[in-house]
Amino acid sequence: MRDRYSRQQLFSAIGNEGQDLLSRKHVLIVGAGALGCANAEMLARAGVGKLTLIDRDYIEWSNLGRQQLYTEEDATHTRPKAKAAEERLKAINSEIVIEGIAEDFHAENAERLIQNVDMVLDGTDNFDTRFIINDVTAKHKVPWVYGGCLQSHGVSLGIMPGETPCLQCLIEHVPQNGGTCDTVGIIGPAVQMTASYQTTECLKYLTGSPFSSRFIYFDVWEGEHSSINVTNLLDPQCHSCSEKAAYPYLQKEKGMQTAVLCGRDTIQVRPEKSGTRSLQELNNHLAAVTAKRKENGELLIFEVEGVRFVVFKGGRTLIHGVHDVTKAKKLYHRYVGV
Structure with a gap:
C-alpha cells in the first residue's frame, strides 16, 4: 500500500x-x-x-x-x-x-x-x-x-x-x-x-x-x-x-419538527427527543394493525391507511403519500408514538 x-x-x-x-x-x-x-x-x-x-x-x-x-x-x-x-x-x-x-x-x-x-x-x-x-x-x-x-x-x-x-x-x-x-x-x-x-x-x-x-x-x-x-x-x-x-x-425550535421533502410527497417527522422504544418492539406492536412490515435493524417500514412509514432508530419517521403536515403528525402519533 x-x-x-x-x-x-x-x-x-x-x-x-x-x-x-x-x-x-x-x-x-x-x-x-x-x-x-x-x-x-x-x-x-x-x-x-x-x-x-x-x-x-x-x-x-x-x-x-x-x-x-x-x-x-x-x-x-x-x-x-x-x-x-x-x-x-x-x-x-x-x-x-x-x-x-x-x-x-x-x-x-x-x-x-x-x-x-x-x-x-x-x-x-x-x-x-x-x-x-x-x-x-x-x-x-x-x-x-x-x-x-x-x-x-x-x-x-x-x-x-x-x-x-x-x-x-x-x-x-x-x-x-x-x-x-x-x-x-x-x-x-x-x-x-x-x-x-x-x-x-x-x-x-x-x-x-x-x-x-x-x-x-x-x-x-x-x-x-x-x-x-x-x-x-x-x-x-x-x-x-x-x-x-x-x-x-x-435558532433551536421546541417540540416536534416536520419537514417536507423536495418533490417526493413525503413529510419527515422528528420528535423533540429521541425515543427509547426499539424498532423490534414497535414492529411487534404493529402486527395487529398491518401485515405489511419490514425491519432490518436500522429502520422499520410499514404500510397502513394507504400510507408508507419509514421509522429510524430514535423515532424519526418519513411518511410517504402525505403532503399535509397536520395529517402527518396525527398519523405519527397514532402509529409510531415515540
Missing part, C-alpha cells in the same frame, strides 16, 4: 507534504445522495484522514442511477444511506476513519457535528439545510463548498467565512427553484462535474493552496460554462456572516 497515493503525490500542487496534510484532516459531508457519494469516494481515495457523512434518507432503486456508492442489495434491503456509504468507503480505503450517521442535519446537532472539522461539503438537495450549514460554518469559521445540480447543469461555490460572501449574502444571485431531481430529473455527468469542482476546492484548501471565491455554472449537455468572481458581493450587514450576525438558522 506504499504506492497508494503515488500518482496524486506526483502532482506538484499536492506532493508528499500535501499528502501528509490530507491524512490529518477531517471533512464533514452533509448528505449522502448523488453529490455526497461522489465527493466522499474521491476524498476517501485521496486519503483524507477522516470522513463523516450524515444523511436522513434510505436507499431506493431510483437512487442507483447516480448515487455511486450503493448497490442493488442496498436498495433491496432499504438500507440507510449513511450506513451503506460508511461500509462501502471502508472497503475502498481501510486506512482512514469513516463515520456514517443516519440522522437529519439540523440546528440542534449542527454545532456538535462541526467540532474538529476542517471543511464541510454540501451534498444536500434543499436550501433549508444549506442555510443551516451556512450559519454553523460562519459561526465556527469553517470553510465549506456549496454544490447543486439538476438535469444537465450544476453550480459550485467555495465559501470562506470572514473572507468571501456566504450563501446568505448571495441569496438573490443563487437559483433556488426550477424543480428537483424527483420532478425534472438529472443525469450522472452533471453530478460528477459538480462533485469534481467541490472536491477540487476541498483538496486545494486542505493542502494549503489558494481558495477560490468564484461561482461556477455549467451545463454538460449544452457545453456551457461560466465563472464569476463574487468577492464584491460580501454583505457587511449579513445576518449570517457579518460582525453582527445572529445566525438565524441555528
